Amino acid sequence: MTDPQGFECYLRDRRTAIDSALNTGLPTPPACPPLIADAMRYSLLAGGKRLRPILTLAAAEAVTERDRPARIDPVDTGSTAAMPAACAVELIHTYSLIHDDLPAMDDDAVRRGRPTAHVVYGDAVAILAGDALLTHAFGVLARPESTETPARQARRLRAMARLADAAGAAGMVGGQILDIGATDDRRAGRAGPDIGHAALRDIHERKTGALIGAAAAMGAILAGGDEETLAAVDAYSTQLGLAFQIVDDILDVEGTETTLGKTVGKDAVAGKPTYPALHGLTRSRALAAEAAAAAADALAGAKLGGRLSEITDWVISRRH
Amino acid sequence: MTDPQGFECYLRDRRTAIDSALNTGLPTPPACPPLIADAMRYSLLAGGKRLRPILTLAAAEAVTERDRPARIDPVDTGSTAAMPAACAVELIHTYSLIHDDLPAMDDDAVRRGRPTAHVVYGDAVAILAGDALLTHAFGVLARPESTETPARQARRLRAMARLADAAGAAGMVGGQILDIGATDDRRAGRAGPDIGHAALRDIHERKTGALIGAAAAMGAILAGGDEETLAAVDAYSTQLGLAFQIVDDILDVEGTETTLGKTVGKDAVAGKPTYPALHGLTRSRALAAEAAAAAADALAGAKLGGRLSEITDWVISRRH
Numbered sequence: 333m334t335d336p337q338g339f340e341c342y343l344r345d346r347r348t349a350i351d352s353a354l355n356t357g358l359p360t361p362p363a364c365p366p367l368i369a370d371a372m373r374y375s376l377l378a379g380g381k382r383l384r385p386i387l388t389l390a391a392a393e394a395v396t397e398r399d400r401p402a403r404i405d406p407v408d409t410g411s412t413a414a415m416p417a418a419c420a421v422e423l424i425h426t427y428s429l430i431h432d433d434l435p436a437m438d439d440d441a442v443r444r445g446r447p448t449a450h451v452v453y454g455d456a457v458a459i460l461a462g463d464a465l466l467t468h469a470f471g472v473l474a475r476p477e478s479t480e481t482p483a484r485q486a487r488r489l490r491a492m493a494r495l496a497d498a499a500g501a502a503g504m505v506g507g508q509i510l511d512i513g514a515t516d517d518r519r520a521g522r523a524g525p526d527i528g529h530a531a532l533r534d535i536h537e538r539k540t541g542a543l544i545g546a547a548a549a550m551g552a553i554l555a556g557g558d559e560e561t562l563a564a565v566d567a568y569s570t571q572l573g574l575a576f577q578i579v580d581d582i583l584d585v586e587g588t589e590t591t592l593g594k595t596v597g598k599d600a601v602a603g604k605p606t607y608p609a610l611h612g613l614t615r616s617r618a619l620a621a622e623a624a625a626a627a628a629d630a631l632a633g634a635k636l637g638g639r640l641s642e643i644t645d646w647v648i649s650r651r652h
Numbered sequence: 653m654t655d656p657q658g659f660e661c662y663l664r665d666r667r668t669a670i671d672s673a674l675n676t677g678l679p680t681p682p683a684c685p686p687l688i689a690d691a692m693r694y695s696l697l698a699g700g701k702r703l704r705p706i707l708t709l710a711a712a713e714a715v716t717e718r719d720r721p722a723r724i725d726p727v728d729t730g731s732t733a734a735m736p737a738a739c740a741v742e743l744i745h746t747y748s749l750i751h752d753d754l755p756a757m758d759d760d761a762v763r764r765g766r767p768t769a770h771v772v773y774g775d776a777v778a779i780l781a782g783d784a785l786l787t788h789a790f791g792v793l794a795r796p797e798s799t800e801t802p803a804r805q806a807r808r809l810r811a812m813a814r815l816a817d818a819a820g821a822a823g824m825v826g827g828q829i830l831d832i833g834a835t836d837d838r839r840a841g842r843a844g845p846d847i848g849h850a851a852l853r854d855i856h857e858r859k860t861g862a863l864i865g866a867a868a869a870m871g872a873i874l875a876g877g878d879e880e881t882l883a884a885v886d887a888y889s890t891q892l893g894l895a896f897q898i899v900d901d902i903l904d905v906e907g908t909e910t911t912l913g914k915t916v917g918k919d920a921v922a923g924k925p926t927y928p929a930l931h932g933l934t935r936s937r938a939l940a941a942e943a944a945a946a947a948a949d950a951l952a953g954a955k956l957g958g959r960l961s962e963i964t965d966w967v968i969s970r971r972h
Binding site: 359363364365367368369372427431434436437454455456457459460462463464466467468470471473474475476482485486488489490492493496497499500501502505506508509510512513 | 688689791
């Protein structure tokens with residue numbers, strides 16, 4: 333982290349751009365009923381770190397900077413081409429939070445420092461708001477662009493396929509299914525307190541890692557990265573996702589509701605499998621650091637610079 | 653309906669092809685957890701009329717037959733190019749049924765003649781199965797094709813954008829929001845028994861009409877129909893969707909649980925706005941016939957033949 337102040341500015345700048353793009357693209361009345369527009373905005377524009385969409389933009393920028401260092405076209409920077417994908421990944425992340433927080437699932441009342449969607453709007457509207465956000469994610473990615481080369485169309489389709497794989501039954505939704513199952517098993521005494529490292533990692537790779545991986549991959553795809561670059565970005569984001577989840581688990585033990593903006597200590601109460609429960613806090617911190625180092629190696633191997641390594645530092649050192 | 657027997661064969665043939673494509677494309681273990689694979693299959697492969705995907709194929713075939721009557725290429729018939737879109741629309745229809753049937757929504761225990769997904773798997777898994785089906789719909793549409801012209805890529809993107817619009821906040825999800833709101837208002841005595849023809853039609857156009865419209869439109873788009881043709885197909889499907897909904901409302905009054913495969917008389921009990929409640933049965937039947945006639949006019953104006961007019965007859969005369 334050579335220039336933390338510069339990185340803070342970068343994050344602020346990209347967050348502003350992402351929030352603006354998200355807000356502009358959302359359906360509004362009279363095209364849609366006011367209630368669903370409100371519910372979508374309530375959860376989507378509630379703040380949030382915007383880690384995933386920033387990762388998409390940063391990956392696109394890193395590939396663009398490396399492959400076209402002299403490019404100065406202000407319109408078609410990697411970041412511009414990747415913005416719809418950045419929005420799509422945040423829309424999907426937000427929908428997953430709404431559905432995960434439902435009473436039928438994790439039953440969480442606080443998220444991003446505010447009452448969860450179902451607390452405010454009721455379960456039915458919360459389910460539908462999640463459905464609408466998920467649908468909108470693919471709508472944003474598919475939206476026709478006025479001037480587009482066949483190569484870019486092909487990249488958009490590839491990015492969408494990657495996003496669908498990451499968000500669906502084999503990825504995020506599959507992870508949530510496994511998480512619910514593991515928690516139920518523990519509650520019912522069908523499994524011991526230790527679900528095993530491999531099983532824990534499988535849950536996290538699907539539930540959190542897959543979408544983080546797709547976020548980075550879409551940026552690299554849309555910036556026209558070659559197969560070798562895409563593989564390096566995947567290696568980077570796999571480790572980043574792992575580090576993210578370990579830190580998330582640590583924060584659930586150490587954090588406070590005020591800094592996290594969500595209910596804390598819930599994992600332990602719910603009998604959820606976590607890294608600290610399985611490995612203890614000290615070993616969990618070491619595992620997060622190992623993942624961060626592996627992420628850095630992946631970037632170095634592909635000569636990818638930009639903000640990607642600072643994002644790893646951010647993920648490792650975050651307090652919320 | 654000149655050849656009803658031929659049409660029955662056509663329906664059977666297309667249903668077989670659609671079910672096969674749906675089944676082949678679904679995620680399977682070990683790529684995804686067995687439970688989510690089971691839950692997705694349970695609802696998706698439970699039978700069903702397959703009206704929407706058949707409409708997609710029939711629209712593609714009608715445009716292809718009219719524009720390229722001499723075409724004999726067995727690989728790139730309109731139907732083949734449109735199959736991913738046909739699957740996508742059925743995946744979205746099925747997810748919407750699962751979510752609508754949830755206790756938090758319409759609370760239905762029977763669908764397609766079987767216990768609903770949440771009755772079998774619980775609310776959490778049912779919500780997630782719906783999410784996975786919705787996500788998979790866009791994955792199927794985005795899936796890379798080995799040999800594809802830029803023109804076809806552009807059509808795929810356009811079809812996806814249309815599907816997302818139809819399924820999202822401005823379409824199907826928006827319709828469900830309005831439906832829930834109208835039902836709540838009636839139950840709470842905030843609205844009279846008559847919600848008004850325009851409001852009822854708005855609900856139906858969004859909740860049912862939008863997806864039926866997208867089903868037909870995607871077929872026409874993927875077959876390379878020009879703007880005039882797409883407008884005609886939209887005019888046709890708007891009337892078809894209207895006829896479908898009126899007949900649906902009539903069947904809820906007249907049908908039996910055995911023929912319908914779902915709980916009947918629920919609309920009246922739930923205080924749901926329906927055509928028979930608003931117009932009576934006789935006038936409702938006349939309205940359905942009017943819509944069917946308007947659908948036929950739209951087809952004739954664009955010289956579109958094929959199976960589309962038989963689909964209208966099917967929708968009007970169906971008993972379930």
